[in-house]
Each structure stands twice: as C-alpha cells, then as structure tokens.
Amino acid sequence: MKKLYLITLFASLLITACDPNKDIYNDLDKLKNPYSDILTYTMISADYSTFSSLALKTATSKWDSTLAKEIKTYTSFGPYRNIANYGTAANSFLTTKFVALKKGSVVYIKSDFSTSYSLKTPDANAALPIAAGVELYTLIAGDYTAAGLDSGFVGANQMVKLTDYLKSTICPNAVKDQFLVVNYKKSLTTSVDGYFIFNGTAWSLDAAKSYVLVMADYDAMGAPGTNDNFSSSIVPQNYLPAFLKIKYPYAQTNDVKVLIYKYYSSGVQTHIATYTYDGSLWKERTSKLDQYINNGEAWFYDPTIKFTMIAADYQIICDFVKNDPEKSTYFNKKYKNEEYWFGANAYRVNFDFKVVNRTGIYTIDATVYQKDSLGTFTGKTIAENTITFNTRLKEGLIVLLEAKYPTLQPLTSTGLQAYIEVKYNIYTGFNPTPQYTAKFKVTGVGKFENETYTNVDCIP
Numbered sequence: 001m002k003k004l005y006l007i008t009l010f011a012s013l014l015i016t017a018c019d020p021n022k023d024i025y026n027d028l029d030k031l032k033n034p035y036s037d038i039l040t041y042t043m044i045s046a047d048y049s050t051f052s053s054l055a056l057k058t059a060t061s062k063w064d065s066t067l068a069k070e071i072k073t074y075t076s077f078g079p080y081r082n083i084a085n086y087g088t089a090a091n092s093f094l095t096t097k098f099v100a101l102k103k104g105s106v107v108y109i110k111s112d113f114s115t116s117y118s119l120k121t122p123d124a125n126a127a128l129p130i131a132a133g134v135e136l137y138t139l140i141a142g143d144y145t146a147a148g149l150d151s152g153f154v155g156a157n158q159m160v161k162l163t164d165y166l167k168s169t170i171c172p173n174a175v176k177d178q179f180l181v182v183n184y185k186k187s188l189t190t191s192v193d194g195y196f197i198f199n200g201t202a203w204s205l206d207a208a209k210s211y212v213l214v215m216a217d218y219d220a221m222g223a224p225g226t227n228d229n230f231s232s233s234i235v236p237q238n239y240l241p242a243f244l245k246i247k248y249p250y251a252q253t254n255d256v257k258v259l260i261y262k263y264y265s266s267g268v269q270t271h272i273a274t275y276t277y278d279g280s281l282w283k284e285r286t287s288k289l290d291q292y293i294n295n296g297e298a299w300f301y302d303p304t305i306k307f308t309m310i311a312a313d314y315q316i317i318c319d320f321v322k323n324d325p326e327k328s329t330y331f332n333k334k335y336k337n338e339e340y341w342f343g344a345n346a347y348r349v350n351f352d353f354k355v356v357n358r359t360g361i362y363t364i365d366a367t368v369y370q371k372d373s374l375g376t377f378t379g380k381t382i383a384e385n386t387i388t389f390n391t392r393l394k395e396g397l398i399v400l401l402e403a404k405y406p407t408l409q410p411l412t413s414t415g416l417q418a419y420i421e422v423k424y425n426i427y428t429g430f431n432p433t434p435q436y437t438a439k440f441k442v443t444g445v446g447k448f449e450n451e452t453y454t455n456v457d458c459i460p
Helices: 002-017 022-030 045-056 062-073 087-097 141-146 159-170 215-220 240-247 311-323 382-404
Strands: 038-042 106-114 136-138 179-185 191-198 203-205 210-212 256-264 268-277 285-294 299-302 305-308 350-352 361-364 367-370 419-427 435-444 447-452
Touching: 045 062, 045 087, 087 285, 087 299, 141 159, 159 179, 159 191, 159 203, 179 268, 191 210, 191 256, 240 256, 240 268, 311 382, 382 419, 382 435, 382 447
Parallel strands: 038 106, 136 179, 210 256, 305 419, 350 419
Antiparallel strands: 106 285, 179 191, 191 203, 256 268, 285 299, 361 367, 419 435, 435 447
16 A cells, blocks of 8 residues: 555656646746736936937938937937837837737836927028928028128127018018027128027017027037037037036026027037026926837827826916906915815815815904805705816816916827826715826817716715
C-alpha cells in the first residue's frame, strides 16, 4: 500500500513538472480578449523629439515642416501645432508606446503647451492685401512709395502713414485684436520689427505690451549674442524668463509681455512668445490634457473636455450672481461664498437642493436679508421647486463654462465636435454628497448647449 501511494505521488509530481508554463498559458488565455485600460501619460523631452519625427513624415508644405520641427525645438505643442492636428503621428506614437492597450482603452496625454512659434509669412509671390493668418510682413520698396514714405523709411513722425497703409492696403480685412509684425526701415540702414494691433477701427504700434529684442539684448544674455539669435542649441526659454526679470524688475502679477525674437533654423526666422508674470517668475507655457481613445484599430483624438468642479468653480457662479443686477439679492452678503439663485456653494463645494437652505432669512449687523427675495421658491410645491432648481442648475453650469472657456471653438482643427463633461455635487440632505455629470455641446465660440443632464428631486 505504501509503495502504491509513492508511485501515485511520483506520477502527480511528474505531470506537474511536465507543464512548467501552466501559469503562462493561463495568462495567454486571458489575452484572447482585448486588454483595455485608462491611463494618464506625461510626455518627457524624448517624446517630443519622437513625435516631431512622426509629424514630419506627413508634412506637405514648408510651413507644416516648420511646425513639426518646433515640437522638438520647444519640447511642446503650441499655436498651429496642436496635438489634435497630428492624427497619424499620434496614432503611431501611442501604438508604439502602449502596445498592450486595445479596443476601449483611453489615454490622457499630459503635455506642455508653449506660446512660442515661428511667425507665419505670406506665401511666395503673394499679392496685397495679405491673406488672413499672415503674421509677419516685410515692407518692400514699392510699399514705402505707396504709403507716401518717399524717404524710403519710416521716420519718427511718420508712423501714422504706416498704420494707415496697413489698414487701406496691406490688411484691409483685419478683425479686432488681430496682430501683425511688420519689418520696416526706420532709417536707410536700419530695419526693425514692430508689433501692430488692430483695435477694430485702426492699427497702432503696441510698444507697451510687446517688446522686440535688439542686438544689445542678445549680447547681454551671453551665448545668444554670438549671432544675435537663438537656436536648437541656444534655447530661448532658457534665457528669456531671466531676461524679463531683469528688464522689468517692477512687474506686477499677471503682467503680460509679447516678445519677438530671432531664431535660427535653416535660416533666420522671426519667432514670437507670450510671457505672463505670476508674481515670481515669467512663464510662457502651461500643461494640457488631451484624450485619445482606441477603437480597436487605431487611436483617435477625442475633443471632449472633462473636469470636476472645485471650490473656485462654484465661486465663479457665486460672483456671477453677485454682479448680476437681477440676481444680486440672491448672493450671500455675509459669507460671500454661496448664492441661492443657482444654489452654488463654494464653501461646501456643491449645489444646494434643500429648499429650506435657499429660503428664509439671514442677518448681518441687525439687517435682515431675504434669501428668496423674489419669491421664486417660497410657497411652491416640491415638484415646482424641483423643476426650477434643475433648470437653474443647468443655466448655472453654462455660466461657469462661458467664464472658463470663452474662446473654445465648436469644432476642433480635425473637424470633430467639441463637448464638455462637467462633474458636480448636489446636496439633498445627505453626506457624502452624490456626484452627477452633465454634458454640453459647444455651439459657438464660448457658447454651450446642454446635451445630457440628470434631474434631481429637491427636498423640503
């Protein structure tokens, strides 16, 4: 009997030993179904270089090539080189980066968005007036004559002739806030760049907000002074923040400077960058999050913006009520962080759907204030207040979106419809406060329309 037991045990061990990859086979069986996941990936310097090379493969013009190279140059995306413009490159990048991810996967790419880029010039042999989108124009001999600048340059007292010529001939179809950097002679031997802004009526040289770097500036920074320009080895963002700090020692928080400078890349180019002072440092870039979805065949850009409301978002709605003539009496003058029209409460980070909290009174220094001063909730049924609360909440969310995204376009450069999904909390007397999601369609520049919304019953 003992002998039979040992034979059986040995046979069992032998079978197990003959299948050492059993766990691997089990794992492979699991992979028969597509593996999906939701990830956030932060791009590093090497990624921009890789992406730049991929973008260059699909470039069809000199301008496309310039922008593709700038992804590597500025280790960022930016004006004209938005990541959404590079569908093929993004798909190749993500397919290589996330080999295992398949259908249903979502990757949020966190990248730097830089304001620096090469100014767009007119196409070769382009006739006046210049087309929309051109940002750099160099005056030629005929322009000086046509503008009445018979000296062949723009004298100290002749700027009005140049600005009139910009409006009448060079760019007659300009729209408000459009800019144009003009290279002109200020003497027979000296050429300069000027940053001009159109205010809707006239062009003017903006010397307050903008600054054009001159030879002395490059020299003061050291290496850039070698050829009076920046390059891939003399990176502008390594020098310009310090330059601004020295040049504007009394800058105030949120001050803005538009810098125009020279950059060498297969020739000297004119670049532009917008720097903002945060009270300590001058910065020209921000981080952004772009969503990509895998449909089983490729990765596609999804222009939907998703965010969860924080206290500052609820405060935006509170401040809107405070400053609105019709609704201002619904702003809490005592605490200044809640309002009763939409129900936003920045302190509690929610919308209040409890009727008793949005009616009645509160007192400041013996002065009594009615919360529901217009009587829109008082004396109504729960069903009636539920309709009003939900209607106003949707309106309040649109107020928030218009404040946060005033320039958001309805369609992206890829032709995809833009949406926003916002998550928010609603208080109905219970904690933790449940979270809800509403989706809005971007219908115009900075304009929104509700697509989906979950109705919530208010309580007494």
